[in-house]
Amino acid sequence: MAEPLAHGADAFAHEPELRQAILELRAECARAKRIAVMIGAGASAEVGVPTFRGAGGLWNGLRAEDLATPAAFARDPLRVSTWYAERRAKLAAIDPGPAHFALAALERAVTARGGRFLLISQNVDGLHRRAGVSSYVDLHGTLLLDRCTRCAREHAVDFGSPRELPPRCAACGALERPAVVWFGEALSPLDWERAASAASASELFLAVGTSAVVEPAASLARLAVAHGARFFELNLEDTLNSANAQRTLRAPAGAVLPLLV
Numbered sequence: 294m295a296e297p298l299a300h301g302a303d304a305f306a307h308e309p310e311l312r313q314a315i316l317e318l319r320a321e322c323a324r325a326k327r328i329a330v331m332i333g334a335g336a337s338a339e340v341g342v343p344t345f346r347g348a349g350g351l352w353n354g355l356r357a358e359d360l361a362t363p364a365a366f367a368r369d370p371l372r373v374s375t376w377y378a379e380r381r382a383k384l385a386a387i388d389p390g391p392a393h394f395a396l397a398a399l400e401r402a403v404t405a406r407g408g409r410f411l412l413i414s415q416n417v418d419g420l421h422r423r424a425g426v427s428s429y430v431d432l433h434g435t436l437l438l439d440r441c442t443r444c445a446r447e448h449a450v451d452f453g454s455p456r457e458l459p460p461r462c463a464a465c466g467a468l469e470r471p472a473v474v475w476f477g478e479a480l481s482p483l484d485w486e487r488a489a490s491a492a493s494a495s496e497l498f499l500a501v502g503t504s505a506v507v508e509p510a511a512s513l514a515r516l517a518v519a520h521g522a523r524f525f526e527l528n529l530e531d532t533l534n535s536a537n538a539q540r541t542l543r544a545p546a547g548a549v550l551p552l553l554v
């Protein structure tokens with residue numbers, strides 16, 4: 294059993310419990326026909342995406358909670374769109390990491406054996422899309438698109454090229470906003486339904502790099518467990534969901550996920 298993990302065994306030889314948990318999780322990944330993975334800011338932080346939570350998350354003295362709201366945008370659309378333009382410019386220089394590519398490989402493996410896979414992302418950076426994951430729900434929306442505040446037309450944004458701010462809709466001239474879910478806004482009911490049914494139907498539910506403090510996303514793990522899924526948590530620290538997990542793996546996603554497929 295240890296042989297195929299030889300490469301990883303070296304890395305985790307001094308942590309036998311973690312090593313054992315990786316082997317168990319890998320066996321689940323090889324066996325389960327329905328796998329749902331919830332991914333959070335931790336996976337993106339590993340490749341350098343700022344998380345805007347905790348210390349150091351300020352922009353010009355403002356917290357994300359002061360900028361990513363409908364009220365902030367209504368008050369000062371230029372300031373809010375400037376903040377997003379800077380975030381997107383930073384993202385243009387960041388590539389998906391080993392964790393993202395490993396999830397894409399896991400998806401290919403599951404679908405190749407006739408199973409179903411869904412990535413439930415709490416991240417807006419689109420790195421999982423760029424790594425090649427094709428079945429995903431962006432619960433909190435995506436920075437890859439802008440949406441017109443009047444006609445709801447959406448279009449892809451080129452992170453690398455500057456444009457006039459605040460951006461305006463080419464079709465109707467109204468202000469455009471990023472297609473993300475702001476503080477105080479509801480998740481898309483359609484996206485939530487997809488995520489909840491994948492969690493309920495999953496045999497294996499894996500939470501990666503998510504602190505589980507944001508509801509209702511955090512309740513997906515409980516939903517999966519209530520419907521009989523085996524739940525594994527891969528995160529650097531304990532979370533509110535840890536007590537529900539069959540196994541908790543305290544390690545970077547980018548070090549563990551590539552060992553699973």
Ligand SMILES: [Zn+2]
Binds near residue numbers: 442443444445
């Ligand atoms: Zn429009």
